[in-house]
Amino acid sequence: MDIRTARMEAIPGQGGLKTTAATGAVGTPTQEMAELQEIDPKGTKEADQKQTVLVTGHAGFIGYHTTKALLERGDKVIGFDNLNTHYDTRLKRERLAMLEEVAKATGSKYHSVKADLCSGPELMETLETYKVQRVIHLAGQTDKYLSNSSPQDCVQNNITAFLALLEACRHFKIHHLTYASSHAVYGAGFQKPMSERDSANHPQRLDAATQRACELLAHSYSHQFKLPTTGLRFFSVYGPWGRPDSVLFAFVKKILEGKPIQIYNDGSNTRDYTYIADLVEGIVRASDTPAQPDPAWLTELPNQGTSSAPWRVLNIGNNHPVSIEELIAALEQALGKPAMKEFITGPILEKSQSCADTTALQKATAFKPNTSLEEGVQRFVDWFRAYHQL
Numbered sequence: 001m002d003i004r005t006a007r008m009e010a011i012p013g014q015g016g017l018k019t020t021a022a023t024g025a026v027g028t029p030t031q032e033m034a035e036l037q038e039i040d041p042k043g044t045k046e047a048d049q050k051q052t053v054l055v056t057g058h059a060g061f062i063g064y065h066t067t068k069a070l071l072e073r074g075d076k077v078i079g080f081d082n083l084n085t086h087y088d089t090r091l092k093r094e095r096l097a098m099l100e101e102v103a104k105a106t107g108s109k110y111h112s113v114k115a116d117l118c119s120g121p122e123l124m125e126t127l128e129t130y131k132v133q134r135v136i137h138l139a140g141q142t143d144k145y146l147s148n149s150s151p152q153d154c155v156q157n158n159i160t161a162f163l164a165l166l167e168a169c170r171h172f173k174i175h176h177l178t179y180a181s182s183h184a185v186y187g188a189g190f191q192k193p194m195s196e197r198d199s200a201n202h203p204q205r206l207d208a209a210t211q212r213a214c215e216l217l218a219h220s221y222s223h224q225f226k227l228p229t230t231g232l233r234f235f236s237v238y239g240p241w242g243r244p245d246s247v248l249f250a251f252v253k254k255i256l257e258g259k260p261i262q263i264y265n266d267g268s269n270t271r272d273y274t275y276i277a278d279l280v281e282g283i284v285r286a287s288d289t290p291a292q293p294d295p296a297w298l299t300e301l302p303n304q305g306t307s308s309a310p311w312r313v314l315n316i317g318n319n320h321p322v323s324i325e326e327l328i329a330a331l332e333q334a335l336g337k338p339a340m341k342e343f344i345t346g347p348i349l350e351k352s353q354s355c356a357d358t359t360a361l362q363k364a365t366a367f368k369p370n371t372s373l374e375e376g377v378q379r380f381v382d383w384f385r386a387y388h389q390l
Contacts, residue, residue: 051175052076053287054132056117056165057139059083059092061242062180062234064099065280066136067110071102076109078130080123082116086143087244095241117161127172136287137165137179140211143245144184147207158210159217166217170225176290178283181215181231181313183272183354184208193357196233196305196313215313222311228290229310232283235317235356239276239376240383248377251328252384255335260342263324267343270321272354275376278369282316285365305360317356318369330373334381 053070057063058079070077079099083089096112103110111130115122117139126132140158141147147154162179169177186194187203203209218229238248254261294306306312322330328339362368384390 050075051133052078052130054078054080054127054130054135056080056135056137058099058112059096060138061239062237062276062279062283063138064095064241065239065276066138066283067099068102069280069284071099071106071108071110074106074108076130077103077111078126078132079110079112080115080117080126081112081139083114086141086146091241091244117164118156123164123168124171127168127174132172133175134287135165135169135174135177135179136283137162137177140180142182142207142211144205144207147205147210151206154206154210158207159213162214163217166221166227170221170227174227176228176230176287177218178230178232178287179214179218181211181233182208183233183235183315183317183356185212185215185233186354192353193319193355194233194315195357196315196360197303199304219307219309219311222291222307223309226310228292229312230286230291231313232286233313233315233317233356234279235272235274235315235354237274237276237279239380242276242380247327248331248380249384251331251339252335252381255331255337255339256390258340260340261328262342262344263328264344267324267341270323270353270355271327272317272319272321272356273327273373273376274316274318274356274369275371275379278318278371279316281367282314282361282365282369285367286314286361289364312360312364314361314364315356315358316361316369317354317358318371318373319356319358320373321353321355322373327373327377330377331381333374334378 053075055063055067055070055077058067058077059081063079063081067077067079079096081092083092099110099112102108113122113126115126117123139161141154165177183194184205185200185203185208186198187200187205187208191198200212200215203212215231218231221227222229238246242248251261291310291312293308293310294303294312297303297306297308305314328341332339358368
């Protein structure tokens with residue numbers, strides 16, 4: 001059975017760009033939902049046997065969509081999130097309320113735990129209480145600007161939290177740990193398209209360095225304790241219910257308000273934008289197929305994306321990079337309104353020429369992201385208008 005087509009609940013606002021107040025306690029239905037198509041993961045197969053899955057960061061953008069997809073296909077899901085205030089928690093609480101509704105509608109078992117991975121016994125207690133068998137780790141700090149201003153928090157939220165999770169997974173003999181990484185780990189000296197076989201030892205941002213460190217920590221646990229781990233390198237994810245500090249949110253808001261979009265340098269930098277439905281499909285399929293030792297792995301000529309241990313990293317991207325100018329053109333078409341542009345000189349935190357080689361993903365999961373930028377942007381704009389009642 002494929003993951004069923006999801007339906008998007010758009011929350012009515014008060015006009016303009018102001019959203020509604022929070023729905024209140026988790027599980028309270030949001031009133032007067034406007035229904036629009038949201039995500040339509042294609043072709044994901046059920047696992048041979050349903051398992052209990054812990055999803056960290058389930059109140060976040062990617063965590064919400066992943067949890068929803070798992071519930072809709074009948075998995076038992078335990079969500080784990082500290083509901084931090086990196087951005088307005090109203091959006092997170094609205095996502096959690098909708099997950100409660102999905103669980104009720106599908107009859108799937110769902111529990112939400114508010115706790116921090118780094119503090120207290122909650123993680124160990126959760127794994128033991130609910131007999132968790134698989135973990136999908138999507139929590140962490142990925143804001144490149146925040147990582148510069150608060151480096152200690154970045155290390156705590158990414159490396160320290162991940163180490164705690166690895167220890168817990170080892171202790172409870174978790175069947176498979178799947179975790180979020182990023183294309184940013186490739187850093188300097190990458191080739192196009194970016195391949196997992198190539199080196200990723202020169203990250204240019206602190207958050208990327210912590211994500212690369214997590215990949216290496218995972219390998220040590222896979223090697224020493226035979227814990228199957230899969231790191232997923234995400235490429236510029238976007239879509240409905242996304243983060244309000246994302247590029248698409250900012251650009252749509254500027255266009256609708258008739259304000260100029262500031263474009264760094266010449267606007268020719270490219271990104272491999274990945275629609276959320278495609279990303280979720282890749283996450284679920286990867287989780288369903290635990291990493292195994294690569295029998296072809298050679299010490300003399302090592303493949304950087306696999307190992308003699310049950311460890312691997314996989315890109316999840318659209319394999320179709322587009323420029324900022326092309327992204328803005330897609331938004332103009334979806335909004336039916338031209339954008340004002342202002343070209344400025346800005347900081348270059350990293351090379352912005354990302355493109356995912358998805359060969360390994362296709363081999364491991366029989367799936368390749370395929371949502372076009374135009375289709376994905378239109379879905380995002382439809383949700384944005386409904387959410388803000390525009």
